[in-house]
Amino acid sequence: MGLSDRNQKGFKRLLRSFVFAGYGLKHVIKYEQNMQIHLVCAVIAPAMAWWLRIPLEHWLVLLLVIGGMLSLEIMNTAVERTVDLYTEEFHPLAKRAKDVAAAAVFVYGVFAVIIGLLIFGPPLFTLFFS
Numbered sequence: 032m033g034l035s036d037r038n039q040k041g042f043k044r045l046l047r048s049f050v051f052a053g054y055g056l057k058h059v060i061k062y063e064q065n066m067q068i069h070l071v072c073a074v075i076a077p078a079m080a081w082w083l084r085i086p087l088e089h090w091l092v093l094l095l096v097i098g099g100m101l102s103l104e105i106m107n108t109a110v111e112r113t114v115d116l117y118t119e120e121f122h123p124l125a126k127r128a129k130d131v132a133a134a135a136v137f138v139y140g141v142f143a144v145i146i147g148l149l150i151f152g153p154p155l156f157t158l159f160f161s
């Protein structure tokens with residue numbers, strides 16, 4: 032399906048958007064090392080949550096943080112590809128755009144780690160030291 036199908040409506044268009052999102056997801060997983068690292072964490076964290084039997088409200092926060100982290104990494108890749116489309120030569124604004132997008136991932140990552148410590152710290156402490 033090409034760009035001319037943009038005016039399509041209904042279920043077919045919805046299905047089409049899922050298929051394209053799938054292409055995007057496959058690309059990021061295949062080529063972005065950071066995404067692969069995030070995915071490993073996205074498997075380990077729920078496994079730990081299950082093991083430690085954390086409460087439902089902590090599950091909700093955890094899932095929100097994992098979804099946010101993965102989505103932000105995907106958006107970061109979109110920014111990188113868009114910048115590369117504009118120029119593969121060195122350009123200070125290209126650097127600025129990529130570094131700012133990377134900073135967004137970094138800031139979220141720092142808060143994700145803090146939330147992870149707050150969620151997993153107390154039950155781990157109880158498990159090992161009491």
Ligand SMILES: Nc1ncnc2c1ncn2[C@@H]1O[C@H](COP(=O)(O)OP(=O)(O)OP(=O)(O)O)[C@@H](O)[C@H]1O
Nearest residue numbers: 063065111118119120121122123125126127129130
């Ligand atoms: N066209 C460009 N002009 C100037 N600086 C750039 C350009 N492309 C990338 N950079 C900068 O070079 C550094 C490394 O970028 P590189 O392309 O290796 O990784 P990335 O595309 O930013 O991220 P990733 O490795 O996750 O794909 C970053 O500081 C980035 O901002």
